Amino acid sequence: MHVVHSRGDKVFRGIVTAGALTSLVILGLIGSFLFARGAQVFSQYGLKFITGTNWSSSMEEGIPSEFGMGPMLVGTIIVSAIALLFAVPMSIAGALYIEFYATGRVRKMLSGLLDLAAAIPSLIFGLWGIQIFTNFGQRWASFLGNRLGFVPIFNTISDNYGRSPFVAGCVLASMVVPITTSVAREVYSRTPRELIDTCYALGGSKWGAIKTVVLPFGKSGVVGGAMLGLGRALGETVAVYLVLNLNFRYTFRILESEGGNVASLIATRFGESSSEELTALVAAGFVLFLLTLSVNMVASAIVAKTTRS
């Protein structure tokens, strides 16, 4: 469309552009601010900030503070990985069920439920997690621990399972499932009808059609959806904070009632921190931001690519 611009148009374009650029500036501010603090901390502590195992703020002269976010970073990844491990298969099954097995009213009801579930605030997942789900999670965890205790990651020292990475991961999984299921459903529904028809015309069953055509077609979309969910799981605060028993040390026992999460670290420490520790927390936030940002970028690129056309 070719438009001749008047003065009014120029003003209008100026205002609109300024408005759009404001969002740019805001993110730029957040980014550069986090980056500046991050750079400061990294220059002070080096890579030890990522790998270090100790987070202690010293109030006394002479004793240096030490900030290493390693255990929390590892904890974040462990909890998110557990969440995805459960969420992805369930989402695939859920999407397939809604799209290909459910009919009529059931289908309508389930897709309504799916939309609503995606709107539940994470706080409510956390509330449900600690008040309701822990009872189940604990039972499953102790079941796993008793049977598979000889495998290091299922090993436990105490008999506390309730506030473990496993249980927190399950709660996060139920939070991630709506996102991944929606994306999976969206890509599955785009499978060309003729391809599915062809499977039937060749004497295939419904599952045959799904396996031959739908799953390969939706593969990258599901990967994208899973990564969107991963982005949400990595950055989640309250749901994890409420369920997990925060403990600042490396732990790989996923059934033991202790674990970590960067976001929860920030939520616990910000209030009573010295300016030195606050800078370290901002740097930790920066690392978390980079992590979720890169995951989200890849995810949305994949989703955009597969749902185009």
Added chain:
Amino acid sequence: MSEVTIPQPTRPWQRKRADTTRSAVSIGLVGFISFVIVLFTGFAGVDGWAVTVFLVSVLLIIIRGRKLSAKERGNAKIQLFITAAALLAFAPWISIFGSVLVKGIVGLKLNFVTSDMRTTVPDDELNMGGALHAMLGSMMMVLMATAITLPLGILSGVYLTEIKGRFTFLVRFVIQSMSGVPSIVAGLFVFTTYVSATHGPTAFGGSLALGILMLPTVARTSEEVLKLVPDDLRSASLALGARQWRTTLMVVLPTVRSGLITAAILGVARVIGETAPLLLTAGSSTAFGFNPIKGPIASLPIYVFGMLQIGTEYAVNRAWTGALVLMLAVFALFFTARKLGGKDKR
């Protein structure tokens, strides 16, 4: 050429009555066997039942499937697995809706929405105190956040669809990445730059944090809504000699008015339950304060969070009731958005 009689349409491929009774019998059988197993093994609980029913169904399919071909048996098994996994995926949400409703309704008395916690401690009986201050606080912060964000979001949408200037890619990219900012990081940003630099947590600080989280949703929804406006409409207006700014203001934006309201509502629904950023920026209080730049302010999520942290019986009850109100608010927003969203499309 005689008149031809038209037979009744039929659907021979649909389930026949015999099939239906047979599957009813199977379900009954599975239920009975599971009951017996649960009775004798004490494998109780919702999860125990679920696992039992699943295993019994698999067993039944294997036994009955001997008559069927390998293909049909495989299909039945796959269908059972997919259904079971789907149920497992949907079960938490049903459990959440149910438990929030059942446990929340206990404390949902009139005083919950009419009084605050000024003269009540969390352990007092549930007919005392309430969350009025928290609701007002949430409302105030969300409104302020909307007031800041909505114009920016709509301008971004207009920029992306009407002007398409040289920053288009950059703006879209930035909006996309903003939607991935963890809420705690947004809170931490406002905390370090504003809250700790001024007088501590305030409603304004809270709304800044919420605004950061809301902006991507509003901008993206606005863009999508504006994209639905047919180009013919723009061309028609331009052909009448209207300038672009008049076309946008008089033709394009009014066409999608309800869509833009939807964008705002979706933005509000996105942030109304946000807890972590408010923890850092708005704090909590026991009564509502009208000054947005002075003093901490309560909000519904923080109310729930705080009550849960206290952990005593009545406090937890209050938390559930707060969660119920929060969930109802989210659903109300969601349904309004959906109703309005359907309006602009034809």
Added chain:
Amino acid sequence: MSNSSAVLDTPEQAFAGLETRDAHAWFGKHHALSGVSLRFPAKSVTGLIGPSGCGKSTYLRLLNRMHEFIPNSAMAGEVLLHGDDIYGESVDPAAIRLKVGMVFQKPNPFPAMTIRENVISGLKLAHIKIDNEDDLVEKCLNRAGLWKEVKDRLDASGGSLSGGQQQRLCIARSLAVEPEVLLMDEPCSALDPGSTLRIEETIKELAEKITVVIVTHNMQQASRVSDYCAFFLSDGGPGVLVEADQTRKMFTNPTDTRTADYVQGKFG
């Protein structure tokens, strides 16, 4: 309502075993096809012709139970394969579709599969054991007229072929499960004239062994490729079968004036 049933006069020994008796089809409330009775001659090509919207594709999909995948569809009447109603109570539709195969309008090889995998995909779908895969692939591609062009790149993706080659790959894929009847729904409408001619040659060769039923709205194609023709027409109401006969007779001396008008291009 005009007389809606015409019977293709086929001597009993040349009968393919597939016939419909008073077949009707609906989409929701819309009555799309009314009272079609037709017996298909064996080892021949029968063309279903008529203007668009006359129900010929719907009729084709009734013949191998693909009709039921369209939401809210319904049917009435009988479709018999060797005397048994394929819509009977204990009939496995998948087994019917193995005997009555189908090739679709747009070439649609499975995108994630190689040429070889595409050919044998039907057997995998139907859980049929494959004895000698190489022989089978070669045989099917040969019958579809594609072997010489692709024998050196069987492991290339099916999508790497040209449109016409893709459609012949789809034919090969259908042949692998050894159907008695092959239904083709305007198989050349998405192809260029050169590819169309190649496919038509393939169809004629196929009819030496199996029965082919092809929907086409291209009169020249019908006259080139088919041995018998069935003319469908809708006058706003449901589609009906107007006339069915040997192609030569249909094009030179049809019984019904509407057929004559259509084959001479006066409408449609």
